[in-house]
Amino acid sequence: MPHVPSHAAPTAPAIEADSLSVRIRRAPILHDLGFTVPTGRITGLLGPSGSGKSTLMRSIVGVQRIARGTLTVLGRPAGTASLRREVGYMTQDASVYRDLTVLDNVRYFGALHGRSAADAREAVAAVGLADLANRKAADLSGGQFSRVSLACALVGDPTLLVLDEPTVGLDPVLRVDLWDRFRALANRGATLVVSSHVMEEASRCDSLLLLREGRLLAQLTPDTLRERGGSEDLEQAFLGIIRADLERQAAGLPARTKEHAA
């Protein structure tokens, strides 16, 4: 098990981006990003729709080509084959076999990581689907379907978990349960990168990467976001930071592209 106890001496960052730029069909999507993701912590990826969150996650898991700069994941260039076993990825569009049952889907992904049937059952229970374990994925609701995808990402017990909006469409009780689970995983040494539209969830993260239009506005803690954004309410605080950025742009000042962890 690659996990390290949270009281261990500071370790190298799980992810390091330096001048990272991504283009899709020649269009610039991510601009000169520089940040680090600390090991054994939950890093939230926040930003308006289209700001580049999924593109950054795809880059981290190695399925998006990088145009410029470097992206180092668990000490190796993103996309290195050996990372596949150590990185769990939940995409926004659930990658689940519709004709398999919930449990068989999770067992299949678990087997790729050498996990047992019991591990699969545990992951299914963790996402609140124990009662539906034998139902075909095609017969699930949208929220249940995406939870199967989350269970598939969890079952491998990866060192790094990259979750693209894992709680979208979930009820508040399940959402809280899942965030408790994410915290438990981080406490055991796993690193989580989680994107969300729900600013309340930002308060559950240790570190936040704020993106807008493919640029990194800031990397900070939720407390620093409240302070810097001038509001106790994280949504208002984020809007405050966006307004300040727009004013910088209007004043002709260079865009902020690099920040360091607060």
Ligand SMILES: Nc1ncnc2c1ncn2[C@@H]1O[C@H](COP(=O)(O)OP(=O)(O)OP(=O)(O)O)[C@@H](O)[C@H]1O
């Ligand atoms: N395959 C593609 N071809 C062209 N443009 C793309 C492609 N994929 C993403 N983009 C563009 O890249 C930008 C960033 O998209 P991305 O999906 O990363 O944003 P996001 O922050 O995850 O958005 P959302 O919160 O809506 O999921 C958007 O302007 C999007 O239109």
